[in-house]
Amino acid sequence: MSGRSLPIELDYGYFETVQGYGQSTYGQSWVYRPARVDEIREVLQLAKQNGRRVCLRGSGRSYGDANYLEESITIDITRMDRILSWDRTTGILEAEAGVTIEDMWRHVLEDGYWPPVVTGTMYPCLGGALGMNVHGKNNYCRGTLGEHVLEIDVLNANGELKTLTPRDEEFFAIVSSAGLLGIITRVKIQMHAVNSGDLKVWAESADDWREQFELFEKFEHNSDYMVSWVDCFGRGAQAGRGLFHAAWYKETLDPKSLKEEKQDLPSLILGFFPKSMLWKILKKFCNRTGMRFVNWAKYVSGSTLGNNKMHDQSLVAFSFLLDYVPDWRRAYEPGGFIQYQTFVPKEHARRVFSRQVELQQEAKLESFLGVLKRHRPDNFLFSHAVDGYSFALDFKVTQKNRERLWKLAHQMNDLVLEAGGRFYLAKDSTLRPEDVAQWLGPEKMARYKALKSEWDPEGIFATAQSDRLGLTHRPR
Amino acid sequence: MEKIVIVGASSGIGADLARILAKEGHKVAALARRFDRLEELRSEYPNNIFIYEHDVLQPETVPDLMLQIGKDMDGIDTLIYSSGVMPDVSKDPYGFANDKAMVDVNITGAIAWINEAAKRFEAAGRGTIVGIGSVAGVRGRGAQPVYNASKGFLHIYLESLRNRIAKKGVKVTTVKPGPVDTEMTKGLSMPMMMPSRTAAEIIAKNRHCGNEIYLSFKLKVIFFILRNIPSFLFRRLKI
Known part of the structure; x- marks a missing residue:
């Protein structure tokens, strides 16, 4: 995908076996690794032309089946790995969604900052981590990663880019919905000031x-x-x-x-x-x-x-x-x-x-x-x-x-x-x-369904997990 | 649960394999020309068997059909190529039409499906390809030159593929059945005839072995000996 246009047909050159981190199950799909937003749009187009659904994948650190979908077009965002800006006076970092927790701490530590929330491994990327809205060992006092985000860019299933902030109600759904509503492409996040490493x-x-x-x-x-x-x-x-x-x-x-x-x-x-x-x-x-x-x-x-x-x-x-x-x-x-x-x-x-x-x-x-x-x-x-x-x-x-x-x-x-x-x-x-329905309750389920039909009306974003949980359905 | 494609599933070993594997709970894509036969098969295991009308004489349709099957079954783990013809050539031993039919079905169709599967499985780093050859392909006996040669082709082709992609995680299994009681052998009197169901059970059990298999120890011994008889002696034998 280096600047060339994608061919319209599915090419086994992109075909891979894809697993969650736990390696207990797998699926096979066409995996594309776009490096910019326009390339993501091309992949979305390719999926539509071939009648395939789209699975979003970050660093593949979710343990189960949340980061693959059999026979799908998988968009792996780990090549969107540029840090776009860093302000050492305010501690605000702006980065593409494939930037990992490791990339972040290495970038900010010498200026006296540390990511506000980190997982037990440094390899998840921002897009995946916000899709799952991860927490760390400080959840009781600092909340989840999403609580420190100031702004995100999100692509919907039609390839339209929207900017959301915590003032938008949708922000609280895109973050945490496991990539079922849209593709987070850019993140602005507040780092935490520290005196010592x-x-x-x-x-x-x-x-x-x-x-x-x-x-x-x-x-x-x-x-x-x-x-x-x-x-x-x-x-x-x-x-x-x-x-x-x-x-x-x-x-x-x-x-x-x-x-x-x-x-x-x-x-x-x-x-x-x-x-x-x-x-x-x-x-x-x-x-x-x-x-x-x-x-x-x-x-x-x-x-x-x-x-x-x-x-x-x-x-x-x-x-x-x-x-x-x-x-x-x-x-x-x-x-x-x-x-x-x-x-x-x-x-x-x-x-x-x-x-x-x-x-x-x-x-x-x-x-x-x-x-x-x-x-x-x-x-x-x-x-x-x-x-x-x-x-x-x-x-x-x-x-x-x-x-x-x-x-x-x-x-x-x-x-x-x-x-x-x-x-x-x-x-x-x-x-x-039924477990998920009970966990979320009818109100949140209805809210999810409404947002799904707005952001992804044709239901192309899915994962093996979302099919299993009844959050998405295979087209008949 | 495994996702298995069987090409040539309307009768014989292919149909029995479909039944056995569907009963074990696997997803089976059954392909053949005779759609009514496939419908019967599906009615036996409606939740496990997916059916597709397909003529192996149209190899250009294979890539798209493979994509469709993958989509319908959420993936493909195993391909079994079970199509094969053995027309009666005794009346017209040099008839081109019969010989061409064997080349088209036993060779060209096999290449079309197995190449496509190999491409997919190699990319995925896993998968199993099973080709149904024949003991007839072990030596060139006088009665059916092109049938023997077509099966011999399959054996060498599968062996080459095995040597190419076994290291990529793909298993290639060559099955060399002796005489099996199927539509193909109807009316022929052959020694050591094995019921189709029995043959299919042995193949199903050993499908992932990634090697060459005979369906009985006896056949293995006999064909080990036959294979090693020098050609000048083999010519004089009445077999």
Whole structure:
């Protein structure tokens, strides 16, 4: 697509197998990587001429089936990766939608800024991250990424470009609607000023669910970040045990720590072992026995070595834990994994999440990793956040366990719905149309349908997930 | 659930494969000239079988039809080329029309479909191509020169493709059935005749093996021996 016009026919030169980050399912489609808005319009035209629907894809970091659609024309926006302007006095960054969180922090850190909200990996791009309206470990105090956006350009299905700001009601639907209404092409976003490239981090082990929630309550009014790991193999008195972290931006100016090179994670561990090989070792442990041991070892080391200690950690090391082991998802091959994260109001969180873990143990399908976070509600159409907590889980998928795993997920979904909880499309693989209808409620569903017919009257924007959830339909 | 295209599904091994694979819960696109036969097939598994009227003598229609099938079934994982003809050439051993028909169906049609599938699967980095050859293609026996040659062509063609795209994640399986009781062999008395259903079951089970397969150990042994008999001796054998 380098400036040439696209041929009218579908060309297998663009045909690819496309997967979500969890690699548990796939679809095949024609993938185009336009580098400017006009090229996106050409691809939309190509789709219409060939009677194909259009799937939007960013960095492909959604875990499930939200970033591919079988037999579609897929628009991958990662080549729209230019930073358009950066104002170090106001901290306002303007960029194309394919710019990643990594591109952003590398661009602004030396000027004393950091993205206001970051995910556990630095590779999502702005378009995808806003489609899902992602959150970070500071959701309870800073909200979602969308809450820091000042302006976006969006292309509708007819290729018409509109500029939206938070003063427009539609802004709150385009952001969060998983690319089903329009294509975000440009973003203006407010960066957060920081004095140092390091955070102060407090680690404290929790012996059970009660202690977990007490720690969050203790720090929720006086911290900048909170996150806790939960050992899903813990049962009885040890159920809910894990390791809690709170972190704070530093108040004293430390220009040295703001240098990019101070942030980069080392490529070797213990000084000699290449981290790029680490997933192969991880794979050996990627089973119930192995993970029971890993979780136990982590708990024991957390509750002895690092317990109740304040230490400094770089912003990158604290924020992007998922990037610490390159290609870690390969440990779950060949079946892949699903990430499962649900959001429950605070008064029900302990009951629902502890029951979710019990259900996993009854099914012998314990999550290999459990992560607890604190959240606050927001005004976005497909908002996942509540005044409460979320619990994120990783489940290995195999040919044998697939059916049982989905059944378990449905049981856990029911608990969430009963408690008035919510879901998150970036991490969903298991929801059913009725779950979504109940999560959003009739008013939001009607609002979505009205906007869909306005922005995408022919229903060309779709994903495998949106078809599964009844948010879009295959044309007959 | 796999998405499987079967070219030549109105009767014989192709039709039985369609039934077996549809019953296992896969999506099957069944293609043939005789549409009424396909409708019967669909009525047996209405949720799994998609039907398309297609004549392999029109290879130019293949690319568009492949696109349509992919769209209808949300993808294609496997192509099985099961079309084949073996007209009776005993009355007119050098009749050009019969020989050309075999070349058109057994060779040209196969290339049209298998090339198109190979292009798609190579791009996707996965997929399986299954070609139904024949033990007749192992040696050039006297009775049916062009039939034997057409199957021999298919074997070499599939082997070449396998060597080209196996490393790209695409499996190419060559099936070499012995005599199978189908419309094609009706009225012929042949040794070791196998019911079509049995043949289809073995093929369905081994479709992803990415290798050459015979349908029984006995055939494998016999044709291993036959294949290695030097030509000057083979000429003297009455087979």
